[in-house]
Amino acid sequence: MAPEMNPSDKLNPQLFRYPPSQKPELLNPLVLAYVGDAVYEMFIRQYVISMPNQRPNHLHRAATRYVSAKGQSKALQALMPLLTEEETGIVKRGRNAKSGSTAKNADVLEYRHSTAFEALIGYLYYKQAYERLNYIMEASLEPEKIAALTASESEAGTASNQPGGTDTGTGRIQSDVSGEPEAAGADPEAPSDAHKL
Numbered sequence: 162m163a164p165e166m167n168p169s170d171k172l173n174p175q176l177f178r179y180p181p182s183q184k185p186e187l188l189n190p191l192v193l194a195y196v197g198d199a200v201y202e203m204f205i206r207q208y209v210i211s212m213p214n215q216r217p218n219h220l221h222r223a224a225t226r227y228v229s230a231k232g233q234s235k236a237l238q239a240l241m242p243l244l245t246e247e248e249t250g251i252v253k254r255g256r257n258a259k260s261g262s263t264a265k266n267a268d269v270l271e272y273r274h275s276t277a278f279e280a281l282i283g284y285l286y287y288k289q290a291y292e293r294l295n296y297i298m299e300a301s302l303e304p305e306k307i308a309a310l311t312a313s314e315s316e317a318g319t320a321s322n323q324p325g326g327t328d329t330g331t332g333r334i335q336s337d338v339s340g341e342p343e344a345a346g347a348d349p350e351a352p353s354d355a356h357k358l
Contacts, residue, residue, distance in 0.1 A: 180287070181196075181287050185283075185284050185287035185288050188283075188284075188287070189258070190251070190254040190255040190257075190258040190276075190277075190280045191255075191258045191260060191276070191280075192283070193251070193255065193279070193280040193281075193283035193284045193287070194255055194258070194276045194277075194279035194280040194283055195279075195283065196283040196286060196287065197278070197279035197280055197281065197282030197283030197284070197286065198228075198279045198282075198283075200282050200283065200286045200294075201227075201228065201233075201278075201279060201282045201298065201301075202224075202228055204298045205224050205227045205228050206220075206224055208227075208302065209223040209224050227301070227302065229266065229267070229275075230264055230266065230267035230271045230272045230274075230275035231266075231267055231271050231275075233274070233275040233278040233279065233301075234267070234270075234271040234274035234275050234278070235304050236278060236300075236301035236304045237252065237274050237275075237277060237278040237281075238274070238304070238308075239300075239301075239304030239305070239307040239308040239311075240297060240300060240301065240304070240307060242311045243300070243307070243311065244281075248281055248284075248285075251277075251280055251281050251284045252277045252278070252280065252281050253277070254277075254280065255276050255277035255278070255279065255280025255281065256273045256274060256276065256277035257273075258276060258280070260272075260276060278301075281297065282294065282297070282298065285297065
């Protein structure tokens, strides 16, 4: 069981000192994905180290569940209903960016959605939207809960809240995304519905 993050435990903007050469909106989405990959990898490594089982092989397997193309694609799909219009635009730019590399352990669609997710993380990081960045990364830890919550809110007619970090819809989701590990029987390799994005 990972300790829950306090609101005062924010990302330290002094950790990385070199700002980009352009405004984040003007950066190539693959550049945003490049830095987003590093930011998310560091977040996930800190998350798995906060758990009790710290054997190196276990840490690697636990981290891979989140930082793999499949894991990031699944997280992005669950997060899509919660994104602002601006964030959705960044995701689309990231998804449509032409990368010179190919996926090793994922299909093309998962790889593109993973790139889109990383571009969003990089964008929020360079925008210095640390509260929103932290919210998105925390929510990505349990995409199943986010998907179930947004589905139940849609059915109840309460999904009209736009996420921005301070509305009650975001607060409800944050309280449901506690960082608790999945149930023992859950299959992290189960196929995702990323193609619906």
